[in-house]
Amino acid sequence: MTPSNLHLPQHLPKPRGFGRTNRTDSWWLQPIVVFIGLSIFIVYSTWAAFQGVNYFYDGGGSSYLSPFYSPVIFGSEGHPWFGARPDMWPTWLPFSPALLILWAPGGFRFTCYYYRGAYYKAFWADPSNCSVGEPRSCYRGENSLPLILQNIHRYFMYIAVIFIGILAYDAWLAMWFTDSDGVEHFGIGVGTIILTINAFLLGGYTFGCHALRHIVGGKFKEISKHKAHKKAYECVTCLNKRHMLFAWTSLIWVGFTDLYIRMCCIGVWTDWRIF
């Protein structure tokens, strides 16, 4: 038997119009906050990605790399893997090291189960909030194109896990300061703390991913027979319970980290060395 064979309910109440509800609470507040928050981040991160400069701060012997630009595959600042912009890069095509890598964390967030629910509500009003009327009658959900492509999420997750390693390494590099004699010393600056918190929050978000939770243990019916998977599943589940919290704190912090390094580069802010 399938749902299409069932005796379907007749005379269903007519759906309410867009935004209509008998809810008496401030149901509109949550989608508006999400809309504003995500919009600010998208506008700022797009602007920052196209700048192509002021993403690496080495003042005072420090070594701070903006997470929007890490890793630098080709570029003029920081420590690019393969040197400056390749000669074969078309002149008409804007170049920024961030544009080469931001598709991965961007895709990870765009296809994230938490963000999907949040932006379907805030940007598509599908629905705006629970038991609130919708603007359109046609609905295909994630059952067909284009939203069926959201199922690619786990591939973005694999890449995002690699990025966490890279960002943790960036935080480690930010703990080493070069003095005037060219000797490296361990130290902590405000930027070091900001980059370390950034790696921690992004790690909390990435390792709490629903797809990761399924892959490391959720798919096993008898997980007790797989001790390592069981432990990993418990850890991911622990983070997954706070997925929304990490999603927002890491989003805000990664933007702030770029802003901090950018402000230091252009001399608006001073990076204080703690020791």
Place this chain on the structure above:
Amino acid sequence: MSDVTFRIWRGEGEESHFEEYKTEVSEGMVVLDAIHDIQAQQAPDLAVRWNCKAGKCGSCSAEINGMPKLMCMTRLSSLDLEQPVSVEPMKTFPLIKDLVTDVKWNYDAKMTIKPFKPRAPEAEDGTWRMAQDDVERAQEFRKCIECFLCQNVCHVLRDHHDHDKYIGPAMFVKAAAFDMHPLDVEDRVLDLKDEQGIGYCNITKCCTKVCPEHITITDNAIIPLKESVVDEFYDPITKLFRIFKPKNPTNEI
């Protein structure tokens, strides 16, 4: 003691509408108490379904001030009593009369889920052995009281009336309860994808929000089932691994 105004949905079919009633309420009352007072004193023909008054039978589902809730578990002290309190029937199912809806479709939809199919018993006495850790995950779903508030709030059913291609969150909880059971060997993934429409869920988490048993429906039932569908149909690497994986006689994943 104070007088509170209730706007209660009355009537059948197209003729149904809100009617206002004033009744005296006191400390400790829940919405169902007020409805019973109104029924006893002012509207003896008011139809309301209820049974246990303890949040365990799932009978008194309704929409209180627009949010799907159990009437017996909604304390009046949690509502703004300065304003009229609206009480209306669930919007996803056909109205029978007043606050009572016909929820039969849910039981029919449940029948579309392949039943629990245990593997062959491994013990000589024809019984099985399971680890508590393995059973725990499915036990959360056993708390479901079939109030259908999650079905009611799900916009796929509520606003789009896709009852013919989507079975709804309560049924995905049932499917997950079977599917995550350590003894179960049935394969439900194709049904979930093609017949039961799990792809229609767009993870608004409204079902989780309204569940009176606090079952984490979206995170613990629907998303894992969606991921199982990804394993089977949308992940070429997993498919590749499966080709080289030795066959498991117990069908354990």
